[in-house]
Structures are given as structure tokens and as C-alpha cells.
Amino acid sequence: MSTIxxxxxxxxxxxxTQTLRKWGPALIVFAxxxxxxxxxxxxxGVERYLLPPLWDVLQAFWDARSELLRAGWITFKEAVGGFxxxxxVAFVLALVLARWRPLGNALMPYMIAAxxxxxxxxxxITNAWFGTLSPWSxxxxxxxxxxxxxxxxxxxxxxxxxxxxxxxxxxxxxPQRVVFARVRIPNSLPFVFSALKIAxxxxxxxxxxxxxxxxxxxxxxxxxxxxVSVAQYETAWAAILVASLLGIGxxxxxxxxxxxxxxxHPSIRAGVE
Amino acid sequence: MTVAEAVVTARGITKTFGKGGVTAxxxxxxxxxxxxxxxxxxxxxxxxSTLLRVIGDLVEPTAGEILVNGKTAHRARLDRxxxxxxxxxxLYDWRTVVKNIAxxxxxLGWSRAKRAERVSEMVKLVELEGxxxxxxxxxxxxxxxxxxxxxxxxxxxxxxxxxxxFGALDEMTRERLNAELLRIWAETRSTVIFVTHSIxxxxxxxxxxxxxxxxxxxxxxxxxxxxxxxxxFETREDPRFFELVTEVxxxxxxxxxxx
Numbered sequence: 001m002s003t004i005x006x007x008x009x010x011x012x013x014x015x016x017t018q019t020l021r022k023w024g025p026a027l028i029v030f031a032x033x034x035x036x037x038x039x040x041x042x043x044x045g046v047e048r049y050l051l052p053p054l055w056d057v058l059q060a061f062w063d064a065r066s067e068l069l070r071a072g073w074i075t076f077k078e079a080v081g082g083f084x085x086x087x088x089v090a091f092v093l094a095l096v097l098a099r100w101r102p103l104g105n106a107l108m109p110y111m112i113a114a115x116x117x118x119x120x121x122x123x124x125i126t127n128a129w130f131g132t133l134s135p136w137s138x139x140x141x142x143x144x145x146x147x148x149x150x151x152x153x154x155x156x157x158x159x160x161x162x163x164x165x166x167x168x169x170x171x172x173x174x175p176q177r178v179v180f181a182r183v184r185i186p187n188s189l190p191f192v193f194s195a196l197k198i199a200x201x202x203x204x205x206x207x208x209x210x211x212x213x214x215x216x217x218x219x220x221x222x223x224x225x226x227x228v229s230v231a232q233y234e235t236a237w238a239a240i241l242v243a244s245l246l247g248i249g250x251x252x253x254x255x256x257x258x259x260x261x262x263x264x265h266p267s268i269r270a271g272v273e
Numbered sequence: 274m275t276v277a278e279a280v281v282t283a284r285g286i287t288k289t290f291g292k293g294g295v296t297a298x299x300x301x302x303x304x305x306x307x308x309x310x311x312x313x314x315x316x317x318x319x320x321x322s323t324l325l326r327v328i329g330d331l332v333e334p335t336a337g338e339i340l341v342n343g344k345t346a347h348r349a350r351l352d353r354x355x356x357x358x359x360x361x362x363x364l365y366d367w368r369t370v371v372k373n374i375a376x377x378x379x380x381l382g383w384s385r386a387k388r389a390e391r392v393s394e395m396v397k398l399v400e401l402e403g404x405x406x407x408x409x410x411x412x413x414x415x416x417x418x419x420x421x422x423x424x425x426x427x428x429x430x431x432x433x434x435x436x437x438x439f440g441a442l443d444e445m446t447r448e449r450l451n452a453e454l455l456r457i458w459a460e461t462r463s464t465v466i467f468v469t470h471s472i473x474x475x476x477x478x479x480x481x482x483x484x485x486x487x488x489x490x491x492x493x494x495x496x497x498x499x500x501x502x503x504x505x506f507e508t509r510e511d512p513r514f515f516e517l518v519t520e521v522x523x524x525x526x527x528x529x530x531x532x
Contacts, residue, residue, distance in 0.1 A: 164363040167331050172380050173351045182376070186367045264367045266410040 060234035072242040075220035079207035082142020094154035115148035123213045132214040142206030146199035153195035157188025193258040204247040281305035286337035296489035297323045312475035320490025356425030360437040362417035364409040395423040415446040433465045486528030493528035
């Protein structure tokens with residue numbers, strides 16, 4: 001009866017071997033991918049304007065590193081700004097809709113429908129609203145992109161509490177405030193973090209695409225567009241590389257925060273992804 | 274049966290779900306004395322869980338009156354007179370064993386020191402020493418249910434309501450926890466209302482067994498269990514035990530409970 005699931009074995013030499021076994025294949029594929037990019041594509045006659053060889057892209061990055069990193073930083077700030085804005089508004093609204101369910105029932109169909117709208121289509125409009133050069137036109141696109149997944153997932157997390165959990169709180173005569181603080185919000189956190197990970201990716205997309213429709217010449221998306229227009233494909237690819245690394249870094253940061261906050265969650269404690 | 278100090282008095286409890294719908298409970302009268310261990314037994318649909326929830330003010334009766342320690346059930350709930358244990362342990366996944374047990378104490382505004390003291394007593398009571406910092410998913414089903422019992426008892430409620438608490442456990446674990454529950458009941462002198470569909474469990478644990486039957490849910494008989502206290506492992510082999518099991522079974526069948 002007292003069988004307990006032990007946390008995964010401490011990292012020993014065996015652990016290192018296992019780690020290598022787990023990540024080794026992925027690393028090999030990564031190396032093969034880079035090699036194919038560098039040598040196979042030119043050998044197959046893929047033109048430079050379609051995809052320049054890896055080394056040329058790295059060279060272009062090095063030559064333009066200070067502008068690219070500055071541009072990346074500007075776009076990244078837009079993405080993070082939109083992420084924070086969109087996710088916080090969505091979280092607070094989800095709390096309100098979970099607290100007053102008739103309101104939630106009245107609004108949710110529209111929220112779900114709005115979620116299916118291709119929001120980047122509004123990018124030119126936000127430029128008109130907030131000014132093409134203003135970071136706010138990009139922040140708003142990123143925020144709206146983040147808003148819906150966070151709203152829908154948070155609401156699901158707040159409301160998918162097993163009935164007995166709530167009956168227990170009722171038996172303690174706990175007021176709604178306490179039910180939210182002690183049960184609904186902790187219960188929603190795994191859902192919230194799944195949504196935040198999606199939102200981190202969407203925020204980056206929103207900011208870069210927002211740049212495509214015009215913006216400060218220092219922003220990353222604008223640099224990609226202008227590099228392509230003057231046939232500097234290597235620089236465009238280098239900028240895409242910067243955007244990708246920033247996006248991955250953003251996602252990884254959210255995933256790390258998830259691990260710290262949800263340290264109690266079985267999937268994290270047992271090391272199952 | 275004369276009851277010196279009634280903890281629960283139910284009079285004419287009727288519960289129907291929906292307009293002109295199913296009658297879950299019809300005209301239930303029940304009196305539970307202080308320190309009693311009452312089992313509600315009956316086939317599914319006889320309303321035993323509903324009756325438990327009506328007593329605990331989790332479900333409002335359509336008609337009738339419940340008094341708990343002389344107060345309305347609603348008042349009793351606001352006064353935190355109920356400790357509840359469900360079939361599932363209903364532990365909060367994000368709280369360790371000690372934090373789960375301390376939850377009602379936090380809501381009652383106990384100081385940290387007082388909480389820690391009571392929780393360690395409770396951990397001892399349910400024999401979970403060494404598992405204080407474990408999370409629910411690291412415990413077996415039986416251990417989870419013991420945490421749930423410790424949580425229900427932590428604030429010494431006037432009444433312990435248990436809804437098939439061992440229904441999901443294997444037979445061995447169930448028998449062990451039955452013995453443990455009786456020990457805890459004797460040590461804490463609590464009053465227990467216990468829903469079950471196991472005849473032997475009801476006879477083994479209870480001072481009285483309340484037999485219910487479905488459509489409409491009603492009490493068909495109340496059988497006092499005169500087995501000596503404390504109940505031991507050998508109690509289950511006592512000839513009187515088998516007589517009482519037979520009596521409860523026949524009462525169930527007479528009430529249409531053999532479906």
C-alpha cells in the first residue's frame with residue numbers, strides 16, 4: 001500500500017549517459033541540417049536568392065551585427081510589451097468571466113469566433129490607429145494575438161475544477177475570493193502556462209509582421225523587408241536568424257518560469273514532457 | 274432508540290430534482306446522537322449521498338428541516354461544524370501533505386505555530402510520518418484518503434460526513450483503513466455519518482446502520498449494531514457479525530435493494 005513514486009533518480013554517470021542518449025539523436029539531426037544547408041543546397045543548385053549558404057548568412061550577421069542586434073532588441077521589446085499587455089488583460093478578463101458565469105456564457109461564443117479571425121490582417125489598420133512609426137501599433141497586434149489563447153485557456157483552467165473540490169470549499173464556508181485564491185487560480189496555472197508558451201511565439205510573430213507593414217527603420221521586420229528589396233538576401237536571413245533566436249529565447253524563458261512555478265506538477269516533477 | 278444528545282435531527286426531508294422530476298429523498302426522519310457512527314447503506318439511486326449532502330448543507334432540501342447541534346444546517350456550515358471526506362481524496366495537487374491538512378486551519382485563521390502543531394498531531398493520527406513534504410501524486414490511494422481524513426478532522430468538526438470514502442480502494446487497504454478509522458473515531462470521540470454500499474463495512478464500523486431504498490429514496494429500516502467496542506480484526510469472524518450482515522442484507526432486499 002505504501003508504494004510511492006520516487007522522483008527520478010539523482011543525476012549520476014548513468015544519468016549523463018541517459019541524457020546523451022535522449023538528446024544525442026536530436027543533436028545529430030541538427031548538425032546534419034546545418035551541413036545540408038551549407039553544402040547540399042548549393043550542390044543541388046539552389047539559388048542564393050532562395051536560400052544563401054549558412055556561412056554567408058553568418059558572415060552577413062557578423063558584418064551587420066550591431067544594427068541587427070539593436071533591431072532585434074527593438075522588435076523584441078514590442079513583442080514582450082504586447083505579450084505582457086495581452087496576457088494580463090486576458091487573465092483578468094478570464095477571472096471576471098469565471099466569477100460571473102452568465103457574463104462568460106454571453107461573451108465566450110464571440111471570443112472563440114474572434115480567436116479564428118486572422119488578426120495579423122489588422123496590422124495595417126493598427127498602423128493607421130497608432131501611427132506607423134509608433135511601437136504601439138506593433139505592441140497592440142502582438143497583444144491581440146496573445147489575448148485569445150490566454151483568455152480561453154485560463155477560463156478553462158479556472159472552471160475545470162472537480163465539483164468535490166468546490167464542495168469542500170463550500171463546506172468550509174469559504175467566500176468566492178478564497179475559492180479563487182486557493183483553488184481556481186492554482187488549478188488554472190498549468191492551462192495558463194500552456195497558453196503563455198503559445199502566446200510568446202505569437203507575440204514575436206505579431207511584432208515582426210507588424211514591422212512588415214511599416215515602422216521605424218531600426219526594427220527587425222523593417223530590416224528584413226528592406227534587405228530583400230535591395231537583394232541583400234544574406235542580411236535578410238541573418239535578421240530572420242536573430243528573430244528566430246529571440247523567439248526561441250522568449251519561449252524558453254516562459255517554459256523555465258513554468259517549471260519554477262509548477263514545481264508541484266507531476267509532469268514536471270517526474271520529468272515527463 | 275433514545276438519543277441523549279442529538280447532533281443531527283432530520284425531520285420530513287424531501288428532495289426532488291427538477292420540476293416534478295425524480296424524488297431523490299422522501300420524508301426522511303433521522304436522529305443521530307453525539308459520538309454515534311451511522312452508516313447509510315442502499316443501492317445506487319437510493320439517495321444516500323444526497324441525504325449526506327443535505328445534512329452538510331451542500332444540497333438544499335425541497336421540504337423538511339435539519340438541525341445540527343440545535344442550529345440550522347446552513348448556520349452549522351457557516352460555523353464550520355462539518356468535516357467532509359469524499360470517495361476521491363480531493364487533495365489539492367499543488368499542496369504538500371501538511372499543506373493539504375492545514376487548509377481548513379488556514380481558512381479559520383489559525384496562527385502558523387498553532388497550525389503546525391495541529392498538523393503534526395494529525396499526521397501522527399493517520400500514520401503518515403515521513404510523508405509530510407510529499408505531493409498527492411506521490412502517495413498511494415489509501416495514503417491520499419488518510420490525508421483527506423486528517424484534513425477533515427484537523428479542525429475538530431462536530432460532525433464527520435463521509436461519502437463512500439473507501440469505495441475506490443482495494444479490499445486489503447479498505448479493511449486496514451476501516452480499523453484505522455475506528456481507532457481515530459474512538460480517539461477523537463467524533464460523530465460520523467458514513468455512506469457505503471458495502472454491507473460488511475457498514476456492520477463492522479457502525480453503531481447503527483440505516484438501510485435505504487430507491488424510487489423514491491427513503492429509509493426502510495434502522496438496525497442497531499450491538500457488536501462489542503472496540504471492534505477488532507476478529508470482530509469480522511464473530512457469529513454475531515454474520516447474523517447482523519444477514520439482517521442488513523435481508524433489510525436491503527425487503528426494500529427492493531436487490532437490483
